[in-house]
Amino acid sequence: MTAAFDEMREAGSVRPAYATLANWLAHVPREVLDYRRREAEFIFRRIGITFAVYGDAAAQERLIPFDIIPRILTAAEWKRLAKGLEQRINALNAFLRDIYGPREILRAGIVPEDLIYRNPVFRPEMNGEPVPHGVYVAIAGIDVVRIDPDNFYVLEDNTRIPSGVSYMLENREIMLRLFPELFIDHPVAPVDNYTDDLLATLKSLAPNSAPGDPAVVLLTPGIHNSAYFEHSFLADKLGVELVEGRDLFVKGSVVFMRTTEGPKRVDVIYRRVDDDFIDPLFFRPDSVLGVPGLMAAYHAGHITLANAIGTGIADDKAVYSYMPAIVKFYLGEEPLLKNVPTWCCRDPDDLRYVMEHLDELVVKEVHGSGGYGMLIGPKSDKKTIAAFREKIRCNPANFIAQTTLALSTCPTFVDEGIAPRHVDLRPFVLAGRDRVRIVPGGLTRVALKEGSLVVNSSQGGGTKDTWVLDR
Amino acid sequence: MLSRTAANLYWLSRYVERAECLARILDVSQRLASLPQAYGGATNEWESAVATAACANAFEDKYLEANEKNVIEFLGFAPDNPSSIVNCLEIARTSARAVRTALTVEMWDAINGAWHKLKEFDPDSMTREQFARFFGFVKEASLAFDGSAFRTMLRNDAYWFSRLGILVERADATARILDVKYHVLLPEKERVGGPLDYFQWASILRSVSALTSYHWVYRESVKPWLVADLLILNRQMPRSLASCYENISRYLDDLAQFYGRQGNSQRLARAMLTKLENSSMEGIFQSGLHEFITSFIAENNRIGNVVAEQYLA
Numbered sequence: 001m002t003a004a005f006d007e008m009r010e011a012g013s014v015r016p017a018y019a020t021l022a023n024w025l026a027h028v029p030r031e032v033l034d035y036r037r038r039e040a041e042f043i044f045r046r047i048g049i050t051f052a053v054y055g056d057a058a059a060q061e062r063l064i065p066f067d068i069i070p071r072i073l074t075a076a077e078w079k080r081l082a083k084g085l086e087q088r089i090n091a092l093n094a095f096l097r098d099i100y101g102p103r104e105i106l107r108a109g110i111v112p113e114d115l116i117y118r119n120p121v122f123r124p125e126m127n128g129e130p131v132p133h134g135v136y137v138a139i140a141g142i143d144v145v146r147i148d149p150d151n152f153y154v155l156e157d158n159t160r161i162p163s164g165v166s167y168m169l170e171n172r173e174i175m176l177r178l179f180p181e182l183f184i185d186h187p188v189a190p191v192d193n194y195t196d197d198l199l200a201t202l203k204s205l206a207p208n209s210a211p212g213d214p215a216v217v218l219l220t221p222g223i224h225n226s227a228y229f230e231h232s233f234l235a236d237k238l239g240v241e242l243v244e245g246r247d248l249f250v251k252g253s254v255v256f257m258r259t260t261e262g263p264k265r266v267d268v269i270y271r272r273v274d275d276d277f278i279d280p281l282f283f284r285p286d287s288v289l290g291v292p293g294l295m296a297a298y299h300a301g302h303i304t305l306a307n308a309i310g311t312g313i314a315d316d317k318a319v320y321s322y323m324p325a326i327v328k329f330y331l332g333e334e335p336l337l338k339n340v341p342t343w344c345c346r347d348p349d350d351l352r353y354v355m356e357h358l359d360e361l362v363v364k365e366v367h368g369s370g371g372y373g374m375l376i377g378p379k380s381d382k383k384t385i386a387a388f389r390e391k392i393r394c395n396p397a398n399f400i401a402q403t404t405l406a407l408s409t410c411p412t413f414v415d416e417g418i419a420p421r422h423v424d425l426r427p428f429v430l431a432g433r434d435r436v437r438i439v440p441g442g443l444t445r446v447a448l449k450e451g452s453l454v455v456n457s458s459q460g461g462g463t464k465d466t467w468v469l470d471r
Numbered sequence: 472m473l474s475r476t477a478a479n480l481y482w483l484s485r486y487v488e489r490a491e492c493l494a495r496i497l498d499v500s501q502r503l504a505s506l507p508q509a510y511g512g513a514t515n516e517w518e519s520a521v522a523t524a525a526c527a528n529a530f531e532d533k534y535l536e537a538n539e540k541n542v543i544e545f546l547g548f549a550p551d552n553p554s555s556i557v558n559c560l561e562i563a564r565t566s567a568r569a570v571r572t573a574l575t576v577e578m579w580d581a582i583n584g585a586w587h588k589l590k591e592f593d594p595d596s597m598t599r600e601q602f603a604r605f606f607g608f609v610k611e612a613s614l615a616f617d618g619s620a621f622r623t624m625l626r627n628d629a630y631w632f633s634r635l636g637i638l639v640e641r642a643d644a645t646a647r648i649l650d651v652k653y654h655v656l657l658p659e660k661e662r663v664g665g666p667l668d669y670f671q672w673a674s675i676l677r678s679v680s681a682l683t684s685y686h687w688v689y690r691e692s693v694k695p696w697l698v699a700d701l702l703i704l705n706r707q708m709p710r711s712l713a714s715c716y717e718n719i720s721r722y723l724d725d726l727a728q729f730y731g732r733q734g735n736s737q738r739l740a741r742a743m744l745t746k747l748e749n750s751s752m753e754g755i756f757q758s759g760l761h762e763f764i765t766s767f768i769a770e771n772n773r774i775g776n777v778v779a780e781q782y783l784a
Contacts, residue, residue: 045587223568232571242572247475258474260628260782261730 004406005148006420007071015149017072017469018411020185025069025411025418033068033413036178040066043174064167065462070175070182071410071423071444078189078440078468081144081152081427084336086436087327089140089429092159092314094330096136099313100126110329111322115346119319121312121367123275125282129299131308132207133433138306139198139270140429141165141443144337146408153338153405154323155424157315159307161272164443164463165428166230169194169237171465172441187470189440195237197430197437198270202238204432205304206267214267216240217257219248221273221289231272238270245273250293253300268304275309317366317400318344341403345396354401355392358385361401362453363392376453378404407453410464412446422447424455425466440468476570477632478783483566484620484636487582490559491613492644493546496520498606499678501599504539506670517542523644523651526554543602548594556609560589573629577619585612628729631722635778638722642715642771648678649702650764653695672698679710699760700752712767716744719774726782736777743770 008018044063073081098105099116100123106113116122141162143155172191176183199216206214220231222244235242247257248266256263271278277287282295297303313319321342327335343350343361354361363375375388392399409420427442444464445455455461500520517537521530524546533551534541549555553562564586567574574582585608592605617637624630652675672693676682681701688705689697706713720740727733755763 223565228568229571232568236572241473241476243473244475247473258784260472260474260477260632260726261732 004420004422005146005408007146007408007410007423008420010149017074017077021070021072021182022411024182024185030417037066037068037413040068040174040178043177044170064457065448066171066174067412067421067446067448067462067464068175068178069411069413069418070465070467071425072186072467072469074469075189075471080336082438082440084152085142085144085427085429085438087331087333087336088142088154088157088323089137089431089436091323091327091330092137092140092157093135093431095326096308096311096314097134098330100129100136100310105326105329108329110325111319115316115318116313119313119316121275121310121316123310123313125295126308126310130301132205132301132304135205135306135431135433136308136311137314138201138205138308138431140431141426142429143424143426145405145424147405148408151338153340154320155340156317157320157323158426159311159315161274161307162426162428163227163230163272164426164445165194166233167463168428168441168443168466170233171443171463175465186467188467189470191439191441194428194439195234197439198234199238199240201430201432201437202268202270202304202306204434205306207301207304209302210267215265216268216270217243217248217266219243219245219269219271219273219291221277225272227272234270240270245288245290248291248294250291250297253293253297253302255291255294255297255303266303268306270306275312278305278309312367317342317364318346318397321400340405343401345392345399345401350401351392351396354399355389357401358389360404362404363388363399363401366398366400372458374454376404379451379453404453407447407455410444410446412448412462412464414448414450419450421450422453422455423464440470441466472573472628472632474783476573477628478779479566479570480573480629480632481636481778481783483563483570483582484616484633485640486559486563486566487613487616488637488640489554489644490556490563490609492640493524493554493556493559494606494609494613495678495680496523496648497543497546498603498610499674500542501539501602501606502677503670503674519651520546523647524554525647526552544594547602547605557589560586560609560612575619575623577623578616581612581616581619585609585616588612628726631726631729632782634722635719638715638719639771639775639778641710642712642719643768645679645702645710645712645715646764646768646771648675649699650761650768653699653760653764669693675702681708681710684708696752696756699755703755704747704750704752713744713747716740716747720744723778734777734781736774736781739770739774739777743774 008015008022014022041063044066095105105111106116137159139162141158141164143158144152145155146152168191202216203214216238217240218231218235218238220228220242222228232242241257243257249256249258255266257266273289276283277289279290279292279294280287281292298305298309321339321344324335324339327333343354345351345354354363359377361377365373375384377385407422407424410423411418412421414421423444423446425442425444427438430437444466445457446462446464447453447455448460448462497520500516504516515537517539520542521527521537529552530537530545533545545552545555547556550558552558564582567579567582571579588608597605620630620633652671672695673682675698676685676693679702685693685698685701688701688707691697701708701711703712705711706717708714723737723740727737
């Protein structure tokens with residue numbers, strides 16, 4: 001692997017976006033950084049931003065490490081990225097409308113039929129069932145990475161229930177508190193209008209039968225969910241009720257919530273509960289997180305779910321490999337964002353290639369997330385690779401492989417001082433009935449360990465504030 | 472407002488108040504138990520602490536003897552006692568997390584900060600002095616929570632439900648403290664005066680933080696019937712039963728007005744308040760204090776149930 005592209009220093013000189021920051025970093029005493037980092041941690045703990053790590057009982061509520069050095073993108077870089085994101089979410093929604101509707105893309109032979117029909121995240125329950133205003137993915141967290149100054153690559157589309165936006169918002173709040181002087185020298189585009197945009201998006205998607213000012217709620221699995229903090233944070237900023245399944249009931253195909261004043265009608269549910277758990281009458285019968293009868297109300301067109309049921313088929317990692325063709329098919333445009341070269345192990349030729357090049361590739365489970373169950377070939381020893389080879393052989397369709405990208409690096413404050421660390425970026429893309437909204441920024445995740453490419457918080461990654469300069 | 476949110480606000484406040492009451496009871500018990508026999512009397516302070524907390528059965532299942540160590544462990548820290556101080560604060564924080572959106576930042580800070588600090592106390596290695604500091608910490612946490620609610624919450628249904636939780640719990644605690652002490656102190660016929668009783672009576676007042684108030688109100692030495700008067704009928708005294716019901720009735724009326732509908736809880740609260748207003752200490756003593764309090768505790772429980780039926784289900 002060649003040396004990674006560093007977003008601050010290129011060929012020994014500082015890139016223009018970072019000029020002011022690099023100068024500041026060169027002069028700020030270490031004690032000041034130490035002190036501010038401790039302060040940041042203290043604030044995070046007080047406000048209760050913690051996340052639960054599955055399978056780690058001792059660390060039930062842990063802080064995601066926060067790096068106090070911001071990542072900076074110029075206005076021009078952002079404009080390019082935002083255009084690509086808008087194109088991407090439009091293509092994803094067109095794809096879902098088609099897959100659960102006429103299925104032209106299958107008939108055209110662009111995406112193989114069995115990849116859809118035999119996919120566990122495909123929801124036959126949604127066949128021929130229109131969703132309000134044809135918007136399936138209202139909220140996407142599209143992960144992008146850079147490997148050079150010019151190109152953005154999409155890593156994952158995250159069209160089910162992407163999380164992390166509360167960190168984008170809180171990271172900015174904390175930076176404003178800790179480093180007011182840096183904001184004077186940098187024209188940083190604000191992000192705190194995200195929740196206004198989200199509310200406008202959700203309301204725009206209300207069913208036609210809803211009143212002029214539709215009732216929106218946020219459905220959470222409850223306080224034991226790892227993203228519960230985010231759910232309550234967002235409900236608070238949106239000014240909507242944070243409901244659990246037991247707070248809702250369905251009567252006559254209409255959804256109501258139980259309030260101190262009796263039942264109240266609900267029109268839009270921003271749901272943070274997986275498809276599988278949303279309605280025990282339709283999906284998992286043992287689910288206590290969902291609302292019995294919700295799907296009946298949904299099919300009757302009396303409620304909007306954001307995101308819609310069945311969006312998982314659009315961020316399936318095997319479907320991902322067809323995204324460039326999907327963009328072209330529906331929009332007639334060249335994709336603005338690149339796809340990472342991907343091999344689907346379900347295909348015998350691809351499988352052969354993958355098995356021969358395991359030590360160069362990243363291998364992921366098709367439905368995995370959170371950085372669990374993946375192999376990073378170049379960073380793994382022979383034994384790990386051999387064990388993984390066996391796993392692939394047993395169930396090839398469950399895996400895809402991708403080129404190992406040299407993710408870009410950003411200056412990061414670690415124990416050794418300020419050093420480059422690999423990053424990715426999750427911007428949050430909102431699609432309403434009227435238009436697509438994207439606040440300039442996103443969640444930058446950083447792999448804090450030297451050389452590591454895994455940025456997931458469950459694997460020891462941290463986060464940074466992401467600055468998009470307004471010029 | 473969601474019924475579940477209202478329920479969480481109600482129970483959050485109730486559990487914080489319960490933690491404080493327990494801390495006060497244990498604090499006072501410790502103080503009394505350290506008095507020489509001649510002053511403290513032959514009564515077992517620790518037994519009455521367990522009786523006041525209304526968990527004698529659960530306690531006896533687990534321990535052979537009601538002594539300082541066992542009682543502080545059980546009422547303060549035991550994980551298997553659902554109403555131990557530590558569990559009360561744990562439940563309170565869980566409720567608070569579930570209704571983060573209905574709390575002000577200050578309230579969340581107060582309860583979340585207390586919960587984090589709770590981990591600094593390890594009952595196995597604590598000295599008497601550290602236990603006293605622990606009780607102080609619990610009282611302060613409750614005060615900070617209550618104060619932040621008072622100063623920062625909008626005056627709407629969320630606020631009224633949280634007040635109701637505190638008041639129903641407080642009325643229950645005051646009634647129990649009074650009942651147990653009276654029972655212990657006056658088993659048969661009234662027998663007052665003497666240094667022995669003084670400390671016991673003063674301890675009741677202390678456990679509801681009313682010793683100074685007592686002196687201001689009555690300007691007399693501590694006398695049993697005046698103590699009972701202060702804690703039952705005196706509406707100036709924020710922990711008295713009359714004051715609790717004056718406020719319960721007021722907040723329920725606020726809710727009824729806000730929602731435009733009266734219900735059983737309003738009727739029942741008003742009846743309780745009227746009963747207290749029409750009572751005199753002579754009357755209460757004549758028909759029996761213990762009987763009066765027992766029936767009060769039952770009625771107070773009923774208010775809790777009726778509020779739950781009307782709003783929280």
